[in-house]
Amino acid sequence: MSLAVARAVDELKRGRPVAVGGLGVLAVELADADSLAMFENGARADLLLSHPRAALLNIVNQRAAAAGPVRVRRSDWMDAAASLAAADPVRDLATPFKGPYETVALGDITQAASAAIRLAKLAGLLPALYLMEGARGADWLAVEPADVNAYREANDLRLVTRARLPLDTAENSEIVAFRGSGGGPEHLAIVIGDPRRSSPVLIRLHSACLTGDVLGSLKCDCGPQMRAALAAIAKEGAGILLYLQQEGRGIGLVNKLRAYALQDQGFDTVDANLRLGFEIDERDFGLAAKMLELLGVGQVRLMTNNPAKVAGLEAEGVTVTERVPHHAGEGAHNAQYLATKRERTGHIL
Numbered sequence: 001m002s003l004a005v006a007r008a009v010d011e012l013k014r015g016r017p018v019a020v021g022g023l024g025v026l027a028v029e030l031a032d033a034d035s036l037a038m039f040e041n042g043a044r045a046d047l048l049l050s051h052p053r054a055a056l057l058n059i060v061n062q063r064a065a066a067a068g069p070v071r072v073r074r075s076d077w078m079d080a081a082a083s084l085a086a087a088d089p090v091r092d093l094a095t096p097f098k099g100p101y102e103t104v105a106l107g108d109i110t111q112a113a114s115a116a117i118r119l120a121k122l123a124g125l126l127p128a129l130y131l132m133e134g135a136r137g138a139d140w141l142a143v144e145p146a147d148v149n150a151y152r153e154a155n156d157l158r159l160v161t162r163a164r165l166p167l168d169t170a171e172n173s174e175i176v177a178f179r180g181s182g183g184g185p186e187h188l189a190i191v192i193g194d195p196r197r198s199s200p201v202l203i204r205l206h207s208a209c210l211t212g213d214v215l216g217s218l219k220c221d222c223g224p225q226m227r228a229a230l231a232a233i234a235k236e237g238a239g240i241l242l243y244l245q246q247e248g249r250g251i252g253l254v255n256k257l258r259a260y261a262l263q264d265q266g267f268d269t270v271d272a273n274l275r276l277g278f279e280i281d282e283r284d285f286g287l288a289a290k291m292l293e294l295l296g297v298g299q300v301r302l303m304t305n306n307p308a309k310v311a312g313l314e315a316e317g318v319t320v321t322e323r324v325p326h327h328a329g330e331g332a333h334n335a336q337y338l339a340t341k342r343e344r345t346g347h348i349l
């Protein structure tokens with residue numbers, strides 16, 4: 001099951017069409033004139049946009065299911081450039097006058113359309129697809145919508161290997177690697193000391209942030225928060241930091257950099273995600289819960305300022321006995337980012 005999903009994600013990433021049930025889809029951002037012409041095979045493909053993106057373009061109407069994707073008819077003026085402009089908000093200021101758009105009810109293809117948007121997100125692409133209903137090229141990879149919608153990284157995650165890894169913040173540490181069967185990203189845990197599973201374990205869920213963790217970006221507080229968490233756990237003597245490959249709150253590195261480009265245009269971190277067509281937070285906390293389960297941890301004291309993380313973990317069956325506030329790395333460049341978290345996403349800062 002997850003094999004077909006993983007292959008479909010790969011195909012989309014390569015700019016290839018995929019058949020999601022009876023629906024042919026092709027990633028808008030990767031299509032060129034040739035691949036689009038081959039995909040359309042003489043007909044004209046419509047456009048499928050995620051709900052937040054459609055809402056931003058003011059084309060969510062009574063035809064769109066509450067939070068589902070929206071199908072847009074490609075009328076004569078909607079060539080490849082206009083379609084890309086509908087999909088990619090980084091171009092919004094350069095192409096402010098778009099439309100009029102005409103939407104088409106999804107009807108029978110609602111489930112397939114949601115699955116297709118999910119595939120685009122899993123591929124780290126903009127959630128915008130060309131769509132051909134009832135068409136299937138001979139060489140298109142096929143995947144069942146139900147399999148896509150049931151797919152979760154946590155489903156078949158395994159603990160692969162562990163080794164000692166002395167850190168400058170925590171000498172007595174071990175690194176543990178996790179892998180799913182779908183060929184997705186490999187997640188890590190840093191286990192410090194010897195956490196006693198009989199009482200709540202001090203933990204930090206750290207979502208990967210290449211710009212902050214590795215490059216020392218001042219736009220966010222991720223790097224200092226990660227190091228401070230490791231140091232705080234070491235000071236207590238035992239605990240775990242989960243290093244989750246959920247860049248950009250789950251939208252992927254390239255999309256996070258698009259969000260940064262939107263922030264350069266004046267949008268905050270919340271609006272940037274929505275303009276791109278994503279939810280404000282796309283992370284699946286089931287992944288962290290599964291890693292904790294594989295490490296034998298059922299009760300935690302969670303270092304975070306984000307109540308949604310506490311709720312997300314608890315919804316996945318982990319008992320959070322305490323929220324431990326976690327502040328580090330506040331400065332002039334990230335003051336606005338932190339203010340947005342406080343004002344718009346319920347962070348306790």
Ligand SMILES: Nc1nc2c(ncn2[C@@H]2O[C@H](COP(=O)(O)OP(=O)(O)OP(=O)(O)O)[C@@H](O)[C@H]2O)c(=O)[nH]1
Binds near residue numbers: 205206273
């Ligand atoms: N989409 C998006 N992701 C961002 C942005 N800035 C940072 N991130 C990502 O946000 C994630 C870091 O979030 P966390 O450190 O878990 O922060 P949090 O959910 O606010 O909660 P706590 O730090 O635990 O209080 C990382 O994956 C970063 O890559 C941004 O402007 N847009």
Ligand SMILES: [Zn+2]
Binds near residue numbers: 211212213223
């Ligand atoms: Zn960051």
